[in-house]
Amino acid sequence: xxxxxxxxxxxxxxxxxxxxxxxxxxxxxxxxxxxxxxxxxxxxxxxxxxxxxxxxxxxxxxxxxxxxxxxxxxxxxxxxxxxxxxxxxxxxxxxxxxxxxxxxxxxxxxxxxxxxxxxxxxxxxxxxxxxxxxxxxxxxxxxxxxxxxxxxxxxxxxxxxxxxxxxxxxxxxxxxxxxxxxxxxxxxxxxxxxxxxxxxxxxxxxxxxxxxxxxxxxxxxxxxxxxxxxxxxxxxxxxxxxxxxxxx
Amino acid sequence: xxxxxxxxxxxxxxxxxxxxxxxxxxxxxxxxxxxxxxxxxxxxxxxxxxxxxxxxxxxxxxxxxxxxxxxxxxxxxxxxxxxxxxxxxxxxxxxxxxxxxxxxxxxxxxxxxxxxxxxxxxxxxxxxxxxxxxxxxxxxxxxxxxxxxxxxxxxxxxxxxxxxxxxxxxxxxxxxxxxxxxxxxxxxxxxxxxxxxxxxxxxxxxxxxxxxxxxxxxxxxxxxxxxxxxxxxxxxxxxxxxxxxxxxxxxxxxxxxxxxxxxxxxxxxxxxxxxxxxxxxxxxxxxxxxxxxxxxxxxxxxxxxxxxxxxxxxxxxxxxxxxxxxxxxxxxxxxxxxxxxxxxxxxxxxxxxxxxx
Numbered sequence: 001x002x003x004x005x006x007x008x009x010x011x012x013x014x015x016x017x018x019x020x021x022x023x024x025x026x027x028x029x030x031x032x033x034x035x036x037x038x039x040x041x042x043x044x045x046x047x048x049x050x051x052x053x054x055x056x057x058x059x060x061x062x063x064x065x066x067x068x069x070x071x072x073x074x075x076x077x078x079x080x081x082x083x084x085x086x087x088x089x090x091x092x093x094x095x096x097x098x099x100x101x102x103x104x105x106x107x108x109x110x111x112x113x114x115x116x117x118x119x120x121x122x123x124x125x126x127x128x129x130x131x132x133x134x135x136x137x138x139x140x141x142x143x144x145x146x147x148x149x150x151x152x153x154x155x156x157x158x159x160x161x162x163x164x165x166x167x168x169x170x171x172x173x174x175x176x177x178x179x180x181x182x183x184x185x186x187x188x189x190x191x192x193x194x195x196x197x198x199x200x201x202x203x204x205x206x207x208x209x210x211x212x213x214x215x216x217x218x219x220x221x222x223x224x225x226x227x228x229x230x231x232x233x234x235x236x237x238x239x240x241x242x243x244x245x246x247x248x
Numbered sequence: 249x250x251x252x253x254x255x256x257x258x259x260x261x262x263x264x265x266x267x268x269x270x271x272x273x274x275x276x277x278x279x280x281x282x283x284x285x286x287x288x289x290x291x292x293x294x295x296x297x298x299x300x301x302x303x304x305x306x307x308x309x310x311x312x313x314x315x316x317x318x319x320x321x322x323x324x325x326x327x328x329x330x331x332x333x334x335x336x337x338x339x340x341x342x343x344x345x346x347x348x349x350x351x352x353x354x355x356x357x358x359x360x361x362x363x364x365x366x367x368x369x370x371x372x373x374x375x376x377x378x379x380x381x382x383x384x385x386x387x388x389x390x391x392x393x394x395x396x397x398x399x400x401x402x403x404x405x406x407x408x409x410x411x412x413x414x415x416x417x418x419x420x421x422x423x424x425x426x427x428x429x430x431x432x433x434x435x436x437x438x439x440x441x442x443x444x445x446x447x448x449x450x451x452x453x454x455x456x457x458x459x460x461x462x463x464x465x466x467x468x469x470x471x472x473x474x475x476x477x478x479x480x481x482x483x484x485x486x487x488x489x490x491x492x493x494x495x496x497x498x499x500x501x502x503x504x505x506x507x508x509x510x511x512x513x514x515x516x517x518x519x520x521x522x523x524x525x526x527x528x529x530x531x532x533x534x535x536x537x538x539x540x541x542x543x544x545x546x547x548x549x550x551x552x553x554x555x556x557x558x559x560x561x562x563x564x565x566x567x568x569x570x571x572x573x574x575x576x577x578x579x580x581x582x583x584x585x586x587x588x589x590x591x592x593x594x595x596x597x598x599x600x601x602x603x604x605x
Contacts, residue, residue, distance in 0.1 A: 043447040045317070056454045063445035066458040067315055068339050071309035074301065078313025078321070079445075081297055084269060086447045107302040243576070 007034035021214035022222025049096035070101025073108035088115040112169030117206040122213040130216035170204030173241040177210035180226040257282035257421040263398025270296030271321040273310035279418035280352035304329040308336030315345040316457035318444030324350035338377030341458025346405035363582020364417035369559035373533040385532040391425035487530035496525030540567035
């Protein structure tokens with residue numbers, strides 16, 4: 001019998017703590033598959049955030065750091081500058097990257113730091129129990145926007161790819177989603193490119209992954225996938241925002 | 249070996265290079281600017297990297313990454329910037345990463361001013377950030393000592409896998425003194441760091457740099473292990489200089505800049521028939537409690553002199569345990585105690601028989 005699917009080597013065989021229907025697991029697998037396919041597990045060093053994916057150091061089977069909230073790009077800068085021949089990546093959520101860590105991500109991109117950022121955007125602070133994130137959509141109900149996000153009070157959701165694109169140091173920026181198989185395949189392609197850009201020494205690479213949080217959205221997993229497609233994608237259009245030498 | 253005239257700030261930089269440090273991440277702040285100017289020029293000469301970060305918060309996290317990757321790495325700042333670094337220093341202590349952090353102290357609280365001060369004593373010796381941890385804290389008082397101490401600082405950091413803070417002030421930073429210097433910067437010392445997360449490369453297992461322990465029993469075990477390490481540091485790494493304590497009845501205690509003033513005070517007091525001596529803690533943590541306790545058994549009183557409202561004096565009181573009076577003389581805001589004023593204080597105390605006012 002032919003084995004058609006197995007767990008990537010770069011992912012440890014341990015139970016994930018993620019909620020049912022959460023797409024962190026899918027994104028972990030895609031990153032691990034890419035690390036396997038590029039054959040860089042032995043030289044990979046990852047940095048996890050504070051947030052739902054704080055335990056990434058338990059899940060990826062390569063050297064890992066747990067960084068403080070929002071500072072993974074600074075930690076990765078320290079690692080990559082000391083070890084330029086290693087493959088360095090950060091894995092960050094939207095609260096981590098687009099709120100408290102805005103300064104670090106902007107300046108890592110501006111410096112053209114040669115590492116890869118996996119940015120998981122689920123439009124909510126999930127680990128702390130469902131508060132408004134910088135990426136929460138207008139009108140979206142969260143624990144701290146019980147009447148829906150109001151632009152007069154909370155302003156507008158932050159579009160990270162669009163924000164980083166004008167910086168000369170960013171080489172690859174793409175937004176993908178993981179709510180159905182077709183998009184998961186596209187997401188993997190983008191993640192692989194983002195690692196390849198690092199291997200080629202071309203500059204800063206970031207993939208924003210639109211991700212579902214059924215628990216804190218108050219939806220069942222299938223409805224959460226639909227909610228993502230119907231609400232997040234129109235505001236956060238998918239596609240490549242920048243490829244080496246070209247802003248799209 | 250050559251003899252050169254150097255500023256304290258430059259000596260920190262050259263001392264770091266001599267100690268094999270090749271990475272600096274920092275953010276501009278007065279009064280440590282000359283140090284960054286020096287290293288920005290010097291580090292590339294020896295194949296190192298000087299990087300200006302977007303903030304002190306970013307700097308200390310770059311240090312966290314570089315230290316976890318196995319490098320000898322440092323940052324420097326002053327009061328407000330060191331405050332911003334505290335979360336990162338707590339992470340470094342929690343994840344047991346070695347690094348050197350220089351604090352060229354300035355006056356506070358708030359923006360205070362850029363004039364010399366010793367008001368970050370509590371912050372440095374009590375951990376400074378959140379959680380239960382300690383940072384080895386060193387306080388040089390001459391440019392030559394700075395050069396030698398940088399090597400010691402990196403060695404201690406590596407030995408104990410713990411952040412080391414070197415504290416001085418604008419006086420020390422600006423002061424020029426002749427120093428003996430190796431002509432060639434030695435190649436960076438290769439310290440085996442089997443714990444570094446630098447890529448598995450056939451190691452067969454992954455390394456993790458982490459300070460998260462979700463299970464209470466595990467965090468308590470970690471806290472106790474750190475506690476054992478701190479106890480070992482307290483037992484082994486006390487550093488002090490004693491000056492004319494023989495027959496002394498008034499023991500002055502001062503560190504850094506004020507210790508230089510107090511040395512002159514001891515001379516002048518002795519010439520006036522007052523048996524004064526000086527204890528200079530070189531390490532502020534671990535603090536020389538036992539030494540001071542032993543001195544307390546033979547003197548009439550202590551006079552602690554600081555450029556703050558009274559911080560190290562609390563450690564001296566803890567060591568003396570009420571056996572004899574502990575007096576305090578402090579100047580702040582950038583005012584450096586004048587030897588004449590401290591001498592007057594010594595004379596007043598001495599005339600009063602060493603009694604507490």
